[in-house]
Amino acid sequence: xDSAEYWIDKLKLTAHPGLETGYLREAFRDDLKVxxxxxxxxxxxxxxxxxxxxxxxxxxxxxxxxxx
Numbered sequence: 001x002d003s004a005e006y007w008i009d010k011l012k013l014t015a016h017p018g019l020e021t022g023y024l025r026e027a028f029r030d031d032l033k034v035x036x037x038x039x040x041x042x043x044x045x046x047x048x049x050x051x052x053x054x055x056x057x058x059x060x061x062x063x064x065x066x067x068x
Contacts (some may be wrong), residue, residue: 004051011049022052 004023013023020033024049032044 006052011051013049014050017052022050024048024050 008023011025013025016024017023026046027049028045028047030043030045033041034044036042
């Protein structure tokens with residue numbers, strides 16, 4: 001199995017700002033904009049690569065929901 005450093009380099013991940021738990025990189029941002037429940041324009045869809053520290057395993061899916 002490849003090391004965390006391998007994937008950080010291969011996917012060009014950066015340390016998560018404000019958190020000590022992992023690394024990330026935006027992989028996709030939709031050109032389509034939608035209005036949030038607060039009436040603000042936001043991207044219809046975004047995707048990120050996120051690498052947690054060893055031993056952590058989480059997935060987040062939000063559909064028609066507020067941000068984390």
